Amino acid sequence: MTGANNEVVNKLAQDFNASQREFRVVPTYKGSYPDTMNAGIAAFRAGNAPHILQVFEVGTATMMAARGAIKPVFQLMAEANEPFDPKAYLPAVAGYYSTSRGEMLSFPFNSSSSVMWYNKDAFRRAGLNPDQPPKTWPEVFDAAKKLRAAGYDKCGFSSAWITWLNIEQFSLWHNVPLATRANGIDGFDTELRFNSPLHVRHLQNLIDLQKDNTFSYSGRTNTGEGRFTSGECPIFLTSSGFYGNVKANAKFDWANAPMPYYPDAAGAPQNSTLGGASLWVMGGKPAAEYRGVAKFFAFLSQTERQAKLHTDSGYLPITQAAYEQVKASGFYRENPYLETPILQLNNKPPTENSRGLRLGNMVQMRDVWAEEFEAALAGQKSAQAALDAAVSRGNVMLRQFERTVSR
Template identity: 30%
Template sequence: MNTHSLFTPKRLGCALFTAFAGLAFSSTAWSATDIQVWYSLNDQNKKIFEQLVKDFNKQSKDAQVKTKAFDTEADLDAALSLTADKERPQLVQLPEVSGLDDVSTRSYIWPLHQALAKNPVKNARWFLPAENNFMHDARGNLLALPMMAEIPVMYYNVDAFKKAGLTPQQPSRAWLELQEQLVTLANNGSRRCPLTSDQPVSINLENLAAVNKQFYAGADNRAKAGFNFDTMYIRHLSTMISWVRSEIMVHPSEGPQSPKRFESGECAVFLSNSGNLGEFAAQRKLDFSVSGIPYYPQVTATPGNPFVTGSGLWLTKGHSAEHDKASTDFIGWLAQTANAAKWYQDTGFLPLTHEAFNATDASYYSKLGEWRNLVAAYGQKPENTTRGFRVHNYHQIRAIFNTTLENALDGKQSAMTALQTAATEANKLIKQK
């Protein structure tokens, strides 16, 4: 009888080598701590973020970032509410509407300043000062990484201004002077869309106050006395109603269609958030520039700064010490000057750090109009009227304001009636617990 051996000495040695090599490889793979990051960004900003993640993973031996992208922040938040504690991602992108800190009150949120007390970020000076309410609590503590912080700006199509023969070839920051320019634009190549916006509440209510150096929500922007839309608001909304009727402004609408219209060259002027800047810059055929949003010289001699808005990366509780360390390591890596500068320059979000802002060469701003000066203002202590506001139940209130503006611009209500009704409903919600 012949005896057959599955492993000859030579084969056995090869098999053992392969097995040990496999174990060694697995050990290396298992040594890295995976952290989950959920986010929602437009196509351009998504591409930049994913590249940063890829670069982090290449150089990191201790942590690896896994991402999940959502179409909208609302979709992300809905998925988060249905996720069990043990399956919750370590970092999530969540919005903060003009200084609200209600996200930080959620039971699963871990304030960033507490995490950084254990694992500090070295050699980084945060760009937004503690006095700015955005992503800061009442004591000035940082609640989340303000990575998607942005401000409303006025984009304009340089070619459209040239075609219309306007001099200077940029929009006026005074509302009534801008009106004259829009008429000229409409009559000389931009008939379909002289002006539009995707931020009706931000432009026509919240920042109408901030840019004109008025308190938006009562004394100290805390709505203790409730909302009171005075003559400035009524006159402004009446003007916007007339602009829609005369077709020098396309009815503002939230969603991706408005920025796409500007991106395609259809609209001459676009009032929106700065987070669109990277998307527009990626369009080679679009010659555009940036200015501050308009104000009324009759109200203030010089314009104030709009509120910071947008979203940030929030840490969640309930993870291991290794996961917490990996999460803060990733945050620290994002804050490194080269990475933070790339993010700022390629997206239009405000800089994370002063180092990122200072590392940005003057050539970057050569075709971006007032962008550098608009950004620089946010590295300083804000005026009381522009530091942000805190209003109870403001998410619901903002929805009411949005509907109010839609009805008024559609001609269903006068400016006075619409604003008085909106203020009454908002003040009821402020008092509800």
């Protein structure tokens, strides 16, 4: 973790080390999420793995499949006799990191979700009501056209994490399958399904709007987020973790709102899924050391600490109790923008299509999907052809992943 959040992690370790004498937690920064994961894997191969590894949500399937390399958290806590109740967590959080039998494999740590950020000053300039942000995609398109006419001609709206927002979250939010087998949660023999008419329609809309920059592509990761804070893009979809950055850098009146949906899609909006990372315990360590890890997790689970983590870092509260406590304290009246992602996650009880997703090779697969999106947005491919190609290329990678793990 970087910046202010790095301090939060260091403080946690210090507090834990001060709270007892038996164990010591030493936090080490290893770079970006993919770098950290690769460093952990390399350390494991060299027989020198850390006890705890922070892995981002798209690495979940890879970690889960590495049965010999990890120690499942539910097992760790049971063996160390530490209290641990998966039901204490928000269902969307627990579901993401548990097996289909409800056994939690990793310890949820920092979670976020994606929301729609918008520039209230720009809305006023374009004659839109800043207190009634667009709720549906057609309303977003309309608003973006008006904003474009009002001078935002380089970018009416945009989105970071193009595939996370427009394939993954889009599928869950509309209760349509991203992939079979509950988006991969029920098994690695999953197949992608995101070339449905609804997906094609959405991509086609983006292609059409890209032509005059009503929609303007901002890259595969979040490097384009500066286009919102600089005032270039008045509507921007990205992680709720963008909060700290917006607060520090946006020199205009801003707000966020839930992600838009297509009103004629049955069941939309459903619920969103999370981003962020969880803590994985690496295998092959002595039982006495695992006792220390379990103690640290018990320490992290305390409601007080969870609530403070949430309000300090802007990440989601991951337990029900911490959420209730922060809510009761009136914190959200001052900071309603921190509650939007939670309301989205809890919007409806999760269905087969919206429990989460768990696809192997996800880090690279996102790049492959983004490549097809780029080809479509550049006008080289139709929406249908691009999504078909993304699905078939992704399926090849899923089969390869299945093959390397199922033996």
